[in-house]
Amino acid sequence: MIRFENVHKSFGQHEVLKGIDAEIGKGEVVCLIGPSGSGKSTLLRCVNGLETYQKGRITVGDTVVDAAGRSIHDIRTRVSMVFQRFNLFPNRTALENVMEGPLFVLGERRAEVRARAEALLTRVGLAAKIDAYPNSLSGGQQQRVAIARALAMRPEAILFDEPTSALDPEMVGEVLQVMRSLAEEHMTMLVVTHEIHFAREVADSVLFLDGGTIVERGPAKEVLRHPKHERTQDFLRRVTHPV
Amino acid sequence: MASFIAQSSEYLPILLKGLWLTIAVTVLALCLSTVPGLTWALLRTSGVPALATPTRIFVELVRGIPILVILFYIYFVMPEIGLDLTAFQAGVIGLALTYSCYIGETFRAGIEAVDRGQIEAAKSIGMKRPLMMRRVILPQAFRIVLPPYANNLVMLLKDSSQVSVISVAELTMQGKMLASSTFNNTTIFTLVALLYLCLTIPLNLLMRQLELKLGKAR
Ligand SMILES: Nc1ncnc2c1ncn2[C@@H]1O[C@H](COP(=O)(O)OP(=O)(O)OP(=O)(O)O)[C@@H](O)[C@H]1O
Numbered sequence: 001m002i003r004f005e006n007v008h009k010s011f012g013q014h015e016v017l018k019g020i021d022a023e024i025g026k027g028e029v030v031c032l033i034g035p036s037g038s039g040k041s042t043l044l045r046c047v048n049g050l051e052t053y054q055k056g057r058i059t060v061g062d063t064v065v066d067a068a069g070r071s072i073h074d075i076r077t078r079v080s081m082v083f084q085r086f087n088l089f090p091n092r093t094a095l096e097n098v099m100e101g102p103l104f105v106l107g108e109r110r111a112e113v114r115a116r117a118e119a120l121l122t123r124v125g126l127a128a129k130i131d132a133y134p135n136s137l138s139g140g141q142q143q144r145v146a147i148a149r150a151l152a153m154r155p156e157a158i159l160f161d162e163p164t165s166a167l168d169p170e171m172v173g174e175v176l177q178v179m180r181s182l183a184e185e186h187m188t189m190l191v192v193t194h195e196i197h198f199a200r201e202v203a204d205s206v207l208f209l210d211g212g213t214i215v216e217r218g219p220a221k222e223v224l225r226h227p228k229h230e231r232t233q234d235f236l237r238r239v240t241h242p243v
Numbered sequence: 244m245a246s247f248i249a250q251s252s253e254y255l256p257i258l259l260k261g262l263w264l265t266i267a268v269t270v271l272a273l274c275l276s277t278v279p280g281l282t283w284a285l286l287r288t289s290g291v292p293a294l295a296t297p298t299r300i301f302v303e304l305v306r307g308i309p310i311l312v313i314l315f316y317i318y319f320v321m322p323e324i325g326l327d328l329t330a331f332q333a334g335v336i337g338l339a340l341t342y343s344c345y346i347g348e349t350f351r352a353g354i355e356a357v358d359r360g361q362i363e364a365a366k367s368i369g370m371k372r373p374l375m376m377r378r379v380i381l382p383q384a385f386r387i388v389l390p391p392y393a394n395n396l397v398m399l400l401k402d403s404s405q406v407s408v409i410s411v412a413e414l415t416m417q418g419k420m421l422a423s424s425t426f427n428n429t430t431i432f433t434l435v436a437l438l439y440l441c442l443t444i445p446l447n448l449l450m451r452q453l454e455l456k457l458g459k460a461r
């Protein structure tokens with residue numbers, strides 16, 4: 001579904017991705033872990049063209065991702081994204097946030113879109129907050145609206161960039177719960193996260209990124225329980241037992 | 244004080260005629276500068292150098308010339324290339340031209356102040372630039388821009404006195420003419436100042452109010 005072939009990316013002189021090869025199959029949940037600055041967000045953002053890459057190839061289905069090309073808008077309607085800081089439209093209600101894409105980008109009929117948006121907000125537990133503006137919602141609620149907004153596009157895959165990192169601890173669970181239910185329905189998901197428990201339970205496979213290369217990869221349980229590589233071991237020790 | 248009031252009632256009708264012209268010049272110039280101002284801002288933030296660069300040069304040039312000189316240029320130089328304008332028309336056009344650049348800069352700052360996360364969210368649901376501008380950036384930039392835009396209006400109102408140099412009989416001009424025929428400088432220019440304040444103070448209060456309201460809405 002999403003394939004990286006020898007992807008290189010630099011910001012000026014600074015090479016951030018140094019030849020990434022990976023594939024996320026249809027219906028798979030892949031967690032991307034790694035230390036700060038290792039290039040996780042950058043890799044994710046290359047998939048929907050929020051960043052450009054210089055060498056190699058990323059494909060979504062049969063389409064090559066080219067951030068400067070015409071096809072990028074089409075890719076973005078097929079691959080949704082959920083941000084660390086939610087990025088809801090502050091001047092629109094929860095419902096309007098969810099309806100925005102299908103209505104104005106996909107040009108679907110309002111009545112249909114509305115029904116779907118209401119169903120999605122109900123699904124993420126926010127039926128009562130349909131008409132609320134983002135600034136009156138908690139972080140966890142905002143992130144659930146953002147997930148509903150991503151789902152409203154009926155995407156083939158969703159990219160998550162540390163969806164729980166900006167949340168107060170007591171709200172992390174409600175967002176992970178929604179993501180878990182998506183995984184159970186076999187939504188294709190590429191998730192940057194520091195939630196090792198979540199990764200272990202939900203992910204099919206894990207990619208450990210360090211210094212712009214994938215240092216270790218494999219089935220989630222294997223990599224997270226018995227990391228082979230020293231850097232992976234170090235990293236996991238630090239995130240699971242912070243000093 | 245008694246004489247001030249007595250004289251005022253004599254001068255006020257004439258000054259009020261000037262005041263109406265001041266308001267007319269201001270409102271017309273505001274209308275004629277807002278849409279071009281928005282246009283300059285959109286061109287400058289378009290990300291297309293062929294559009295952004297000429298616009299930037301144009302805006303910088305106009306902003307670098309005193310309004311008086313622009314007014315002289317339009318009123319005295321344009322006729323030489325066959326464009327005859329009344330003083331009123333030249334005044335409105337000169338102010339509108341100048342203020343389109345000021346307002347353009349205000350709008351540009353507002354557009355650029357919209358959170359980058361908003362742009363990324365809009366892109367990530369597949370919005371192309373025009374739709375993103377219309378649905379996401381401009382509605383938010385509009386809120387950011389309202390207070391400085393209102394400030395531009397106050398400045399424009401005060402700058403409308405500059406058109407008196409090309410003999411538009413607005414408030415300042417009427418005051419000057421009255422003063423030179425009656426020699427009653429103190430009363431007349433006090434009245435002129437008060438009349439300007441009657442417009443600018445409510446505008447400033449309104450602006451403060453807007454700022455508070457918009458500040459809360461975030
Ligand atoms: N727009 C940019 N311009 C220049 N350098 C950048 C830019 N964005 C990221 N970088 C650099 O690229 C490297 C990788 O950044 P990235 O955000 O992908 O890391 P990350 O793995 O997501 O880290 P974190 O866990 O802190 O989010 C970092 O060194 C960062 O400083």
Ligand SMILES: [Mg+2]
Pocket residue numbers: 040041042162
């Ligand atoms: Mg990151």
